Amino acid sequence: MVILHSAPGTCALASHIALEDAGADYTVVRVDFRTGEQRGDAYLAINPKGRVPALVTEHGTLTETPAILAYIAQHFPEAGLAPLHDPFAFARVQEFNLYLCSTLHIAHAHRMRGHRWADDDATIAGMKRFAPRAVAQCWDLIEATMIQGPWVIGQTNSICDAYLFALTQWIEGDTVDQSRIPKVMAHRRLMTERPAVRRVMAALG
Amino acid sequence: MVILHSAPGTCALASHIALEDAGADYTVVRVDFRTGEQRGDAYLAINPKGRVPALVTEHGTLTETPAILAYIAQHFPEAGLAPLHDPFAFARVQEFNLYLCSTLHIAHAHRMRGHRWADDDATIAGMKRFAPRAVAQCWDLIEATMIQGPWVIGQTNSICDAYLFALTQWIEGDTVDQSRIPKVMAHRRLMTERPAVRRVMAALG
Numbered sequence: 001m002v003i004l005h006s007a008p009g010t011c012a013l014a015s016h017i018a019l020e021d022a023g024a025d026y027t028v029v030r031v032d033f034r035t036g037e038q039r040g041d042a043y044l045a046i047n048p049k050g051r052v053p054a055l056v057t058e059h060g061t062l063t064e065t066p067a068i069l070a071y072i073a074q075h076f077p078e079a080g081l082a083p084l085h086d087p088f089a090f091a092r093v094q095e096f097n098l099y100l101c102s103t104l105h106i107a108h109a110h111r112m113r114g115h116r117w118a119d120d121d122a123t124i125a126g127m128k129r130f131a132p133r134a135v136a137q138c139w140d141l142i143e144a145t146m147i148q149g150p151w152v153i154g155q156t157n158s159i160c161d162a163y164l165f166a167l168t169q170w171i172e173g174d175t176v177d178q179s180r181i182p183k184v185m186a187h188r189r190l191m192t193e194r195p196a197v198r199r200v201m202a203a204l205g
Numbered sequence: 206m207v208i209l210h211s212a213p214g215t216c217a218l219a220s221h222i223a224l225e226d227a228g229a230d231y232t233v234v235r236v237d238f239r240t241g242e243q244r245g246d247a248y249l250a251i252n253p254k255g256r257v258p259a260l261v262t263e264h265g266t267l268t269e270t271p272a273i274l275a276y277i278a279q280h281f282p283e284a285g286l287a288p289l290h291d292p293f294a295f296a297r298v299q300e301f302n303l304y305l306c307s308t309l310h311i312a313h314a315h316r317m318r319g320h321r322w323a324d325d326d327a328t329i330a331g332m333k334r335f336a337p338r339a340v341a342q343c344w345d346l347i348e349a350t351m352i353q354g355p356w357v358i359g360q361t362n363s364i365c366d367a368y369l370f371a372l373t374q375w376i377e378g379d380t381v382d383q384s385r386i387p388k389v390m391a392h393r394r395l396m397t398e399r400p401a402v403r404r405v406m407a408a409l410g
Contacts, residue, residue: 048350049304059293064303066271071296088264091276098269099254102307110322117315117322117339123331130323145253 003056005046007031007038008204011105012053014166015068016204018159020196022076028203066097069159081159093153096146096160100167104142107134108170135174143181150190157194165191208261210251212236212243213409216310217258219371220273221409223364225401227281233408271302274364286364298358301351301365305372309347312339313375340379348386355395362399370396 004019006012006028019026031037031052038050047054047063055062055071062068070093073082083089109116111131114124142164146152152160168188171178178185191197209224211217211233224231236242236257243255252259252268260267260276267273275298278287288294314321316336319329347369351357357365373393376383383390396402 048346049308057293060297062293062296062300064300064307067296067299067303070299071292074292074295087276087279088262088267090279091267091272092265094272094275095267095269098272098306101303102269102311103254106307106311107322117312118331118335119338120331120335123328123335126323126325126328126331130325130328133324134322141253 002026002058004028005031005043005052005054005056007033007052009169010052011065011101011163011166013169013200013204014065014159014163015053015055015072017162017165017197017200018069018072018081020200021081021157021162022072022079024072024076064101065163066094066101069097069163070094073159080156083153083158089153093158093160096152097163099138099142099146100163104135104138104167107131107138108167108174110134111174132175135170136176136180139171139176139181139184143183147183147187149183150187152187161187161191165197206230206232207263209233210236210248210257210259210261212238212257214374215257216270216306216368216371218374218405218409219270219364219368220258220260220277222367222370222402222405223274223277223286225405226286226362226367227277227284229277229281269306270368271299271306274302274368275299278364285361288358288363294358298363298365301357302368304343304347304351305368309340309343309372312336312343313372313379315339316379337380340375341381341385344376344381344386344389348388352388352392354388355392357392366392366396370402 002024004012004015004026006016007030016028031043037043038052044050046061049063053065053068055068062071074084077084082093108131110127114127118124148154151157152164165188168184207229209220209231211221212235221233236248242248243257249255251266254268258270258273260273267276279289282289287298313336315332319332323329353359356362357369370393373389
């Protein structure tokens with residue numbers, strides 16, 4: 001049994017879907033961002049970074065989405081969520097997840113969480129203003145170079161698909177022009193039809 | 206034979222050290238950031254992201270430092286650069302590398318590369334002003350929670366150490382108070398004494 005600490009609208013959705021895909025025995029605990037629970041002592045004792053996701057396992061607590069996703073793939077090898085026996089193919093999976101984590105997610109965060117990188121209102125407003133352009137550049141590159149189709153790595157659903165789907169939830173909020181990214185939007189539709197994804201989305205309510 | 210595309214003063218140093226640690230057959234090609242070579246057509250054909258590092262292998266080109274580091278560890282298992290047969294321990298290694306990549310490196314980049322997240326001078330100046338505080342927060346968390354000692358994961362040198370050492374090169378430029386992070390500074394000294402690191406630093410000139 002593992003416990004996923006999650007919050008609605010965050011990238012923790014990726015780990016949630018991967019756990020469901022893996023057939024893991026898990027439970028989800030919701031962290032209430034509206035009350036700042038993620039910065040409270042109780043949650044900081046779980047994850048000193050004050051972020052979600054955090055995955056509490058029998059061995060200890062893991063954070064950072066790409067690390068959690070690779071862990072789920074390796075811990076449940078029978079689920080086939082990553083090419084575990086081919087270092088190069090596995091690196092490709094990780095490279096994709098890393099781009100989502102360190103470029104797309106970061107670009108998006110400048111719209112909502114500018115206080116991470118500035119403390120004056122003008123700078124935070126400047127970041128927020130530019131964020132849709134930075135996010136759009138990321139989606140253009142993903143569309144042009146990163147989706148083999150129908151799944152990210154080709155014929156097999158993997159941890160990349162869970163992560164991509166999670167971040168596509170932000171497309172409307174980031175005012176991305178969907179007509180520029182048909183592969184991405186087709187991927188989102190395909191994911192929405194998967195039973196595992198339906199179960200997760202239903203559980204989120 | 207693999208080719209590492211690198212540039213002085215960047216996080217590509219981490220991959221360079223890991224290749225040396227692994228005993229890999231490699232060569233380093235320097236990308237000239239002063240002339241904007243990373244945004245030229247020739248380099249974009251190698252890495253459409255216009256960044257370093259990029260590792261050209263017989264199977265294709267890999268980007269994103271944590272993905273490259275995990276690849277090196279998995280491709281050269283005899284080098285013992287990561288706990289490859291323990292998914293949780295491997296995830297811990299990745300979690301550490303992910304924090305450097307998506308939090309510390311990003312905080313640092315707001316001092317030097319604000320144009321990624323804004324296009325007006327005032328916002329870029331605001332980011333630059335705040336960057337040392339964001340970077341210092343990262344180093345405080347690393348110091349307090351992430352270094353087992355003497356190496357990052359304890360008694361064994363791993364890909365975490367190469368990455369940490371690479372990013373400690375920015376401490377002076379980011380005006381970090383070194384007295385707050387004795388473990389980090391001890392780790393940097395320890396790394397500087399390693400023959401593999403000496404060879405890499407000598408090659409960089």
